[in-house]
Amino acid sequence: MLVSCSLRRSFVLTHSIDQSSAANAAVTFDFHFRSLVPADGGALHALVAACQPLDANSLYCNLLQCSHFGSTSIGAFNPSNCLVGSITGYRIPERAETLFVWQVAVHPAMRGRRLGSDMLHRLVQSLNSCSATDSGAPPVRYIETSITLGNEASIRLFAGFAKACATPISRSVLFDKTEHFASTHDTEYLFRIGPLQSESFDEITSTGEIS
Numbered sequence: 001m002l003v004s005c006s007l008r009r010s011f012v013l014t015h016s017i018d019q020s021s022a023a024n025a026a027v028t029f030d031f032h033f034r035s036l037v038p039a040d041g042g043a044l045h046a047l048v049a050a051c052q053p054l055d056a057n058s059l060y061c062n063l064l065q066c067s068h069f070g071s072t073s074i075g076a077f078n079p080s081n082c083l084v085g086s087i088t089g090y091r092i093p094e095r096a097e098t099l100f101v102w103q104v105a106v107h108p109a110m111r112g113r114r115l116g117s118d119m120l121h122r123l124v125q126s127l128n129s130c131s132a133t134d135s136g137a138p139p140v141r142y143i144e145t146s147i148t149l150g151n152e153a154s155i156r157l158f159a160g161f162a163k164a165c166a167t168p169i170s171r172s173v174l175f176d177k178t179e180h181f182a183s184t185h186d187t188e189y190l191f192r193i194g195p196l197q198s199e200s201f202d203e204i205t206s207t208g209e210i211s
């Protein structure tokens with residue numbers, strides 16, 4: 001399988017999470033990935049606050065994400081057990097085969113090392129592994145998320161995932177700047193990826209162009 005079932009992955013980083021080490025000093029981090037639990041709520045709240053342009057939610061909302069949606073979310077923890085990356089998501093109630101990705105956050109000091117992409121692959125893989133065994137939930141066949149057009153890193157992250165899975169990615173308006181946000185927020189576009197095939201995780205091929 002392309003995406004390892006292992007919950008650990010080593011990174012060679014050029015600076016530490018608190019950026020206190022000398023610039024460009026190589027530091028090897030061994031990250032640990034797992035679902036989110038209520039005790040992660042405070043760390044998630046702080047991470048999201050450090051990851052503009054994400055909307056900051058209330059701590060209560062983050063606690064609910066880590067409770068009710070913890071199993072459809074993932075966190076990346078450094079060796080000091082600090083949360084340095086997260087994806088929060090949930091299965092859309094009427095369409096349980098669709099995972100809605102609510103927010104992706106990678107600490108600014110950890111970006112550009114494919115941590116965001118890695119978490120997305122691991123999350124989908126773990127959900128499909130669980131559903132195949134004991135959860136009774138259907139496999140995730142579609143991923144949806146909303147992105148503003150100025151967020152190039154996020155668009156590239158999801159386009160790259162679609163490409164890796166050799167499946168289409170489409171775009172439409174989800175919440176309009178004028179109609180839904182009273183001009184206080186840019187239009188949120190719905191990006192929909194799928195269908196995902198089980199063999200999507202066996203090899204990387206093809207073209208996930210945004211249509």
Ligand SMILES: CC(C)(COP(=O)(O)OP(=O)(O)OC[C@H]1O[C@@H](n2cnc3c(N)ncnc32)[C@H](O)[C@@H]1OP(=O)(O)O)[C@@H](O)C(=O)NCCC(=O)NCCS
Pocket residue numbers: 051052053054102103104105106107110111112113114115116117118147151152153154156157160
């Ligand atoms: C978006 C975000 C999660 C990406 O995390 P990351 O770990 O740095 O991303 P990756 O290293 O996995 O890179 C994924 C893709 O984005 C591209 N990318 C990463 N940072 C980028 C940037 N600043 N500008 C443009 N492209 C960027 C990478 O080149 C890669 O594209 P590729 O596969 O075509 O090479 C991170 O930048 C972040 O937390 N941003 C703030 C919060 C946010 O906007 N979240 C997304 C909306 S929910």
